[in-house]
Amino acid sequence: MTPAALQSACEAALARLWGDTTDGAHDLGHVRRVLANARTIAAGEGGADDMVLIPAAILHDAVNLPKDHPDRSRASALSAEAAAEVLAALPYPAEKIPAVAHAIAAHSFSAGIAPETAEARILQDADRLEALGAIGLARMFHVAGQMGAALFDADDPMALYRTLDDRRFSLDHLEVKLFPVAAAMQTETGRAIAAERAEWMQSFRTRLLAEIG
Template identity: 40%
Template structure:
């Protein structure tokens, strides 16, 4: 059943930007499975949610952006009901998908939803998170950083719709504190330290320090 869902999701995501493509789905799936096994989650619910959580991703500046998770959940419901899933299990998958979104600022009520949220946020951290951030920034034609204050060291508020580097302060460096599970907290700590090392090196390079 999950392999069938994976194939349909892969077809739907063909041509998607690298920040939200099938490779992202597979990474979230793998981390969710690892954490889910450790936490005793219902793996069928969790992994179906991981495969289907980003079926719809509206552009960052779009008025529909906040509906991405809801629209993904609605598509997932149709796909699973067509496959004969019981309504209560479909509802559990849809809840995971709806509540994973960072912009909704939801603390999920179910274990499976908490694990999915952790796994999705972990993919925004570390080396992959850095790559995804600049990939999305480039696709939306944003400049790397504000040349006058690249790291928001003054009273300037981060503007991540204008400067890609501002996204680190606006969101990414805060994700570690939002993790629910012990495994995710450990991984988030390691990945966040890596990002901080990257920012330190970047500061040296763009300030022409030795």
């Protein structure tokens, strides 16, 4: 099975798994960007198996639960199980399926599973890069809007006199999660890209604060 055929088969399987559900922050564009990120990181790091990265990246959100779902922390494990079933039905090397499943299970921030392989470390960084930079901000505000959060606290946007609360205020998410994510990348290539994107987000926040006075 060629890499292109594998990607096409995994995308078709993902479409079947998602059905009619729509999520602007977790759509086909997202998984394709994660795959592109993974390939960029793999090229910088070396030693990764593209035939593991492709299905892991495409199927990493096969089971996509909302941020406030009680089983959210299990979403990556459920996605890993779904991916294993998809790959078992394809002309795909059975011996590679555990590596794909581990990479998917370990990619999630909330799962708390340490990545043990090159592919798992790369996928975790590739997915987390989607939370940074311009695309990260777009996704952040999109998800926050879905959950009913305000853009920021008009009285104290930088939380100088209150506790950070990213469930109420979108801008708080930068300090609560996104800047820490940028500082905790697994690979040297991922860290370099994340640092540039985090710097851009800081510049955006500075501009936003200037505009709102």
